[in-house]
Structure formats: C-alpha cells, structure tokens
Amino acid sequence: MQALAAAVALTMASLPARAATADLYGPKAADAVKGGTLTFGSLVEPPGLDPYHQAADGRIRFTVLMYQGLFYESETGEAMPLLASAYEVSPDGLVYTIKLREGVKFHTGQPMTAKDVAYSYNYLRDPKNGSPGAGDLTLISSVDAVDDGTVRITLSKPNGALPMTLGNKYGGVVPAGYFDAADAKQAFNTKSVGTGPYKLAEFKPNSHLALVKNDAYWEEGAPYLDRINILFIPNSASMIVALRNKRVDLALLTRPQDIQQVVKAPGLVMERWPSLNQKALDLGSELSPLGDPRVREAIALSIDKDEIMRASVGGYGKVIGTMVPAMQDAWGAPIDQLANQKVDIEKAKKLLAEAGHSNLNLTLTTINGYDWMDPAAVTMKQQLARAGINLNIQRVDLGVWIKNFQSKQMGFTFNDWATQPDPHLLFYRHFHKAPEGADFRNWNNAEASALLDQGLGETDQAKRKAIYVDFQKILAQSVPTVMLFSADHVSVRNENVMNYQQHPTGWFFGLARAYIKK
Amino acid sequence: MGGYLARRLAASAVTAFVASIAVFLIVRAVPGDVVAQMLGQVSDPEAAASLRGFLGLDQPVWIQYGRWISAVLSGDLGTSWTGGRPVGPAVFEAFLVTLEIGLLTLALATIVGVPLGIISGIYEGRWPDNLIQIFNLLGLAAPVFWTGLMLLVAVSSFAGWSPPLIYVSPTESLWDNLSILMLPILSLGLLQAAAYSQFVRQNVVTSLNQDYVRTARAKGVTIRILFFKHILKNILIPLITFMGLVLVQILGGVVIVETLFSIPGLGRLLISAIETRDYPMLQGALLVVVVTAMAVNLIIDLLYSVIDPRVRLS
Numbered sequence: 001m002q003a004l005a006a007a008v009a010l011t012m013a014s015l016p017a018r019a020a021t022a023d024l025y026g027p028k029a030a031d032a033v034k035g036g037t038l039t040f041g042s043l044v045e046p047p048g049l050d051p052y053h054q055a056a057d058g059r060i061r062f063t064v065l066m067y068q069g070l071f072y073e074s075e076t077g078e079a080m081p082l083l084a085s086a087y088e089v090s091p092d093g094l095v096y097t098i099k100l101r102e103g104v105k106f107h108t109g110q111p112m113t114a115k116d117v118a119y120s121y122n123y124l125r126d127p128k129n130g131s132p133g134a135g136d137l138t139l140i141s142s143v144d145a146v147d148d149g150t151v152r153i154t155l156s157k158p159n160g161a162l163p164m165t166l167g168n169k170y171g172g173v174v175p176a177g178y179f180d181a182a183d184a185k186q187a188f189n190t191k192s193v194g195t196g197p198y199k200l201a202e203f204k205p206n207s208h209l210a211l212v213k214n215d216a217y218w219e220e221g222a223p224y225l226d227r228i229n230i231l232f233i234p235n236s237a238s239m240i241v242a243l244r245n246k247r248v249d250l251a252l253l254t255r256p257q258d259i260q261q262v263v264k265a266p267g268l269v270m271e272r273w274p275s276l277n278q279k280a281l282d283l284g285s286e287l288s289p290l291g292d293p294r295v296r297e298a299i300a301l302s303i304d305k306d307e308i309m310r311a312s313v314g315g316y317g318k319v320i321g322t323m324v325p326a327m328q329d330a331w332g333a334p335i336d337q338l339a340n341q342k343v344d345i346e347k348a349k350k351l352l353a354e355a356g357h358s359n360l361n362l363t364l365t366t367i368n369g370y371d372w373m374d375p376a377a378v379t380m381k382q383q384l385a386r387a388g389i390n391l392n393i394q395r396v397d398l399g400v401w402i403k404n405f406q407s408k409q410m411g412f413t414f415n416d417w418a419t420q421p422d423p424h425l426l427f428y429r430h431f432h433k434a435p436e437g438a439d440f441r442n443w444n445n446a447e448a449s450a451l452l453d454q455g456l457g458e459t460d461q462a463k464r465k466a467i468y469v470d471f472q473k474i475l476a477q478s479v480p481t482v483m484l485f486s487a488d489h490v491s492v493r494n495e496n497v498m499n500y501q502q503h504p505t506g507w508f509f510g511l512a513r514a515y516i517k518k
Numbered sequence: 519m520g521g522y523l524a525r526r527l528a529a530s531a532v533t534a535f536v537a538s539i540a541v542f543l544i545v546r547a548v549p550g551d552v553v554a555q556m557l558g559q560v561s562d563p564e565a566a567a568s569l570r571g572f573l574g575l576d577q578p579v580w581i582q583y584g585r586w587i588s589a590v591l592s593g594d595l596g597t598s599w600t601g602g603r604p605v606g607p608a609v610f611e612a613f614l615v616t617l618e619i620g621l622l623t624l625a626l627a628t629i630v631g632v633p634l635g636i637i638s639g640i641y642e643g644r645w646p647d648n649l650i651q652i653f654n655l656l657g658l659a660a661p662v663f664w665t666g667l668m669l670l671v672a673v674s675s676f677a678g679w680s681p682p683l684i685y686v687s688p689t690e691s692l693w694d695n696l697s698i699l700m701l702p703i704l705s706l707g708l709l710q711a712a713a714y715s716q717f718v719r720q721n722v723v724t725s726l727n728q729d730y731v732r733t734a735r736a737k738g739v740t741i742r743i744l745f746f747k748h749i750l751k752n753i754l755i756p757l758i759t760f761m762g763l764v765l766v767q768i769l770g771g772v773v774i775v776e777t778l779f780s781i782p783g784l785g786r787l788l789i790s791a792i793e794t795r796d797y798p799m800l801q802g803a804l805l806v807v808v809v810t811a812m813a814v815n816l817i818i819d820l821l822y823s824v825i826d827p828r829v830r831l832s
Binding site: 045047048056127128130185189207208231237238245247248396397402 | 552554568572601603608671674679682683684778779780786787789790794795796
C-alpha cells in the first residue's frame with residue numbers, strides 16, 4: 001500500500017503568507033466573538049439551492065456552507081480531507097480507501113455513515129440523474145461502503161485529481177435515499193440536509209437567503225456567527241449605498257469604479273484576494289485564419305496584457321501566463337519560461353506576412369453584461385492595429401455565447417472562467433482532443449492531449465506538476481488561448497467584521513470563520 | 519351594460535388567448551439555450567439531453583404550448599425550472615408588491631400632477647406656469663433609473679439613511695413597508711406627475727379658450743365656479759383615459775425601480791426569469807402583466823359611463 005494518508009505534499013515554498021495557513025475554511029480565530037448576525041450583500045443570486053443539479057456559480061458560492069464533500073479545496077491547490085479523515089491509494093492507483101470523519105451529523109440530526117457517502121456519490125455520478133457534476137466522475141466504476149466509517153472508491157483508470165473532484169462544487173453528502181422523495185430537488189430550497197456549518201433558515205428568491213448556525217456541527221468551536229442574512233442586491237450603486245449606510249456588513253465588488261467609491265469610506269475596509277478567475281482571449285481554430293498557428297502567435301505577440309488589465313479592471317487584477325494566480329506557485333509554469341508573453345510587433349508582422357495576411361480583418365465576440373470586456377476590446381483593437389490587424393467587435397448575449405462555445409463555434413472571443421484549484425480540472429475538458437475532452441477551441445493538439453492524459457494518470461504530486469508545466473509551455477507556444485489576466489476578488493467589509501478570508505474560487509467558505517467584533 | 523360587459527369579457531378572453539401564444543413564442547425567441555445556461559460552460563451532452571427531455575424541450579413547440587395552456591386553464595401556471603417552486607404563488611406574491619407600488623405611485627402622481635396642471639393651465643404664460651413647465655420638462659426627460667439613483671444617493675449622503683433591504687409586506691408592518699417603498703414610489707411618482715401635469719395643463723388651456731367658457735366669463739361667472747362646475751367635468755374623461763396609460767407606464771417603470779431598490783416585485787421576477795431563461799416563470803409573469811393591462815383598460819371603459827351618463831356602454 002502506498003500510504004498517502006492525509007498528507008498530500010505539494011511544493012509550497014513561495015506561497016504568500018496568507019495562503020500558507022492551509023486550514024479548512026480559513027484560519028480559526030482564538031479570540032473570536034461568538035454570536036450575532038452578519039448581513040452579506042450579494043450582487044448575484046442563486047437560481048436555486050440544489051447542489052446536485054444547479055450549475056450556476058451563484059448557487060455554489062452559498063451551498064458550500066450547507067453541504068460538504070469528502071475533500072476541501074484548499075486555497076493553495078491541495079485537496080484536504082473534509083468529511084474524509086484520511087485515505088490510502090492502492091499501488092495501481094485504482095482503489096481509494098477513505099476513512100470518514102467521526103461524529104458527523106446531518107442537519108436532520110441523523111449521523112452520517114459510509115452508506116450515505118456511497119449513496120450520494122453514486123447518485124451524483126449516474127448520468128441518468130442529470131447532474132452537471134457527473135462528467136467529472138466518469139472514471140469511477142464503483143463507490144462502496146466497506147463499513148460505517150470506510151468508503152472504497154474504485155476507478156477504471158488512475159486519476160490524480162480524484163480528491164479535488166470529490167470536493168464541494170457539486171453534490172455534497174446527503175442522507176441515503178434522499179432523492180426517493182418526488183419533491184427532493186425542490187426541497188433543497190426550503191430545508192438543508194447537509195453536514196455543513198450553516199443550515200438553511202429561509203430562501204426567498206429575488207430577496208434574500210438566511211442561514212443559521214448548525215449547533216450540531218462537527219468542528220470544535222466553529223462557526224462563530226449565529227446567523228447570516230444574504231441580501232440579493234442586483235444593482236451595484238444600491239450595494240454601495242447599503243455598504244456606506246451599514247445596511248450590509250460585507251460584500252464582494254467587481255467593478256473598479258464601484259470599488260473606488262468605497263475605498264476611502266469611513267468604517268469600511270477594502271481587501272484584495274487572489275482568485276482562480278481568468279479573463280482569456282480564445283482563438284477557435286475553426287475560424288479562418290486562426291487555424292494557422294503563425295496567425296495565433298502573431299496575435300499573442302501583439303497583445304500587451306498589462307495595458308488591457310489596467311484598462312478593464314483598473315488595476316484590481318494580476319497579469320497571468322498560463323495559470324491563475326491562486327495556483328501559480330503550486331501548479332504554474334514560470335512566466336519567463338513561456339513563449340509569446342512579451343509584445344513583439346516586428347515578429348508578429350513577420351509571422352503574418354509568412355502566413356500571407358498583410359491586412360487581416362478579425363471579429364472579436366464579447367458578452368453582454370461582462371463589463372470588463374468593452375474597455376478590453378477597445379484597448380486590444382488599438383494593440384492589434386499596430387501589427388496590421390483590423391478588429392471588429394460584436395456583442396452577444398451570454399446564452400448565445402454559451403451555445404456557440406459548446407457547439408465549438410466560438411471563433412475569436414473573450415472568455416471569463418474559473419474552475420476548482422487543480423490543473424486537471426482546469427485544463428483537461430477545455431484542451432484535450434475530443435471525444436475524451438471537449439476541445440472547445442478545435443485545437444486538436446496530440447502532444448498536449450498526451451500530456452493531459454499523463455497528468456491525469458499520475459498520483460505523485462511533484463511529477464504531476466512537471467507534466468503540467470510541460471503542457472503549459474505548449475499552450476503558450478501554440479496559442480489556442482491567451483490567458484490575459486485574473487481579476488482579484490475584492491471584498492469590502494464593515495471594520496467590525498473580523499477574520500473573513502475570500503476563497504480563490506469565489507465561494508464563501510470564509511463566512512464559516514468570520515465573526516463580528518463587539 | 520350586462521351585455522356589454524359579457525361581450526367585452528369574451529373579447530378579452532380571445533385577446534388573452536392570442537397573447538398567451540405570443541408570450542409563449544416570444545419567450546422562446548429570446549436568444550440563448552436554457553439547457554446550456556443551466557448546465558454551465560462545461561456540460562456533458564448526455565446530461566444536456568436528459569435535462570432537455572426532463573423539461574419537455576425535446577417536444578415540438580405546439581405540444582409544449584398545448585401542455586402549458588391546458589395547465590394554465592386548470593389554474594396551474596407550472597413550476598419554475600431554476601428554483602423548482604410553483605409559478606402561480608410566486609407570481610401572485612410578486613404581483614401584490616408591484617400592485618401596491620403601482621397604486622401608490624398613481625395616487626402620488628395624481629395628487630401632485632393634477633393640481634399642478636390646473637394651476638399651470640389657469641396661469642398660462644405667467645410665472646407659475648413657467649415654473650411648473652420646468653418641472654414638467656425635467657420629469658418628462660429624466661429616465662426613472664436616474665431619478666431613482668439620484669434620490670437614493672442624495673438621501674443617503676444628506677440623511678445617512680437608505681431603505682431597508684429585506685422587503686416587509688404592509689400587513690406585517692405598514693411603517694416598515696412604507697419606508698422601503700417611499701423612495702421607489704417618489705422616483706416613479708414624480709416623473710408621472712410631470713406627465714400628468716403636462717396633460718392636464720393642455721386640457722385646461724384648450725377648455726379655457728372654448729366658446730362656452732368665454733360666454734360664461736362674459737356673463738360674470740367667476741373663474742373658480744367656472745372651473746369646478748364646467749371645465750373639470752370636461753377634462754375628467756380624457757384624464758381617466760390618461761390615468762390608465764399612466765398605470766401601464768408605471769408597470770414598465772417598476773421593472774427598473776424594483777431592481778434598483780431590491781424589491782421582490784413582478785419586475786424583478788421578470789428580469790431574473792429572463793436572465794436564467796426560466797420559461798415557465800417568464801410565461802406566467804408575462805401573462806399576468808398582459809391580463810392586468812387588459813383589466814385596467816376594461817375598468818377605465820366602465821368608468822366612462824359612471825362619470826358621464828351620456829356614454830352608453832352598448
């Protein structure tokens with residue numbers, strides 16, 4: 001047996017100080033004040049609270065406080081045991097034997113056992129049940145309860161990203177048989193049945209979501225707040241007024257002009273956090289002449305990422321190479337080892353001439369409602385003009401964009417996405433050749449796909465990193481996408497709100513560690 | 519009257535039926551795929567197909583419509599796709615909120631706008647008229663989101679106060695309810711008052727120039743008696759018509775103020791249903807809007823005969 005147990009060692013030598021504390025949900029506070037109600041303002045609203053079938057990020061952000069998976073997505077890119085307490089992987093990498101945490105109870109009061117865990121993950125992975133999370137679990141051939149405290153997961157092929165896949169994005173352990181009830185899916189909106197630190201008190205669409213402390217929660221002394229009222233405020237001007245008037249204690253803001261309005265407001269504290277977000281420029285090879293790597297490279301060489309970042313998010317972000325900032329230290333290739341990261345107009349012109357395009361016309365697609373895309377598009381138009389590329393800009397609705405994206409007709413477009421903190425989950429589906437991956441950009445790169453397969457099969461984390469660094473070098477060289485920059489999470493809190501950390505996913509794990517100073 | 523009412527109701531039923539088809543088709547014409555949106559960027563084709571089947575989207579449109587309309591006729595507006603809650607109660611709850619805003623806004627606009635229009639008309643060309651005209655012009659030109667935002671920011675900066683953000687119904691606490699709705703009603707109501715004022719002014723000016731008024735003035739009837747006995751009666755019918763238009767306009771403006779002030783009314787419900795492509799919710803909400811507009815029209819037509827017995831409803 002190759003015992004990995006709880007310690008999946010990653011190389012974390014140069015992480016920022018804040019990220020070095022790999023605690024579940026963020027660091028506990030020894031002197032935390034217990035009790036009180038925190039009012040949280042949210043610009044986005046969950047369409048529903050069903051953690052199994054609802055894919056919207058607005059849902060995931062809040063349900064992670066109510067539902068828990070076997071592992072926790074630490075902010076440093078590790079999978080830490082959550083409802084698991086330890087695990088072992090068989091030498092062939094195909095069998096994971098997972099010990100469960102003891103003393104865990106559901107919000108219903110009944111104890112959680114291996115039977116519930118097996119039931120939940122088996123429901124999640126069955127494509128018939130229609131969960132968007134099923135696709136990540138296709139390598140699992142069975143999930144069995146060995147005894148009350150042990151679960152065995154058997155895979156058809158080794159999967160180094162399995163623990164991260166068993167995290168909190170989709171599903172969460174619910175009592176066995178939960179979905180037998182006809183109204184089980186709707187019932188998620190009225191009553192929570194998870195094991196998380198907070199229970200659902202009330203969900204009123206278009207108004208608010210109220211969570212109350214789970215008194216039977218398994219973590220000693222946590223969480224601190226008695227109640228969290230989450231108000232859905234769809235308009236950022238109203239949000240700013242609410243923050244200033246202390247109607248809201250904590251909120252995440254996304255537009256730089258909004259952030260600037262509260263930066264100097266008395267009694268408010270603005271904080272920036274690294275994120276998993278990436279603002280990218282995608283180059284779908286189906287759109288002529290983007291199938292020619294020379295043209296793609298020329299475009300990459302014409303783009304000044306820093307200028308675009310400043311124009312579109314006012315500096316509240318970080319320029320990236322091929323990896324999002326929160327995962328750069330754990331999984332990223334050093335930017336100085338990547339091709340096409342510096343502006344080189346002469347080389348771009350030469351490549352275009354070689355490809356036979358002296359006056360290239362391209363149409364860039366942007367998405368309605370994504371504020372950063374408009375200034376970014378205008379800035380990029382000027383940058384590409386220097387290399388002799390004329391850029392037209394067209395805006396489409398998100399629904400149209402997603403349809404084009406999924407039918408692999410995305411063309412030349414801005415993209416804005418994030419994933420869980422694992423390189424397999426970040427890259428495989430997007431960049432592996434079909435049919436194993438979706439290859440949305442019609443990149444069709446055999447070498448890159450082979451590396452992604454290798455990364456998936458490897459369970460040694462150091463070796464995994466080396467493989468993904470090689471993959472990123474190809475990504476930068478061949479340019480199916482240009483990762484431009486990552487927007488920071490910007491939180492604004494009342495100065496009485498203490499110990500809140502924003503998780504890089506954008507999910508609100510940190511609310512389970514926040515408290516209000518008296 | 520009874521026959522008229524029956525005919526009008528029958529005609530309304532036909533209109534509602536046509537509107538239901540239009541609503542059904544318009545909702546589906548909104549670009550974007552609901553399944554893709556629900557499953558997100560990286561969904562599985564298999565999961566998408568199963569969801570499509572579950573939602574009945576794999577059926578031809580006319581079958582989908584048939585299922586929906588027969589359910590509607592039996593009083594079931596369906597179930598929201600995204601949240602799983604029944605559409606009927608959700609729409610009804612939101613409708614009551616919007617109705618309260620609409621009626622209070624109408625009351626405010628009438629109380630402010632009609633006297634302003636009368637004063638303006640009587641003093642045509644003199645300073646009170648000029649002053650009121652400035653108000654009218656600003657009110658007619660300012661978009662409601664701007665007025666709402668300015669009110670919110672102004673009250674917040676000068677008084678350090680902003681409305682509470684969790685909606686409270688008037689039956690729970692009338693005071694809390696009104697403190698939440700005060701700014702939205704003010705921002706919508708003042709704009710509609712301007713439209714009212716402009717409309718009433720025009721009617722008063724026209725009436726004052728009519729022969730019977732001139733004759734009465736020549737006979738020594740005071741302007742006050744003339745106004746309340748004759749002119750007001752004459753402008754009442756167009757005013758009622760206008761009131762109906764204003765109410766429908768308010769329903770439009772409500773979408774904006776509800777979003778701005780975080781009020782869970784029909785407008786906000788519509789917007790979120792459009793954003794998530796929640797067809798059942800969107801259809802239910804639109805149908806309620808259409809039926810409300812028809813009801814307002816009908817009530818106004820009936821009011822004509824009450825105000826002016828010469829108007830025969832036959």
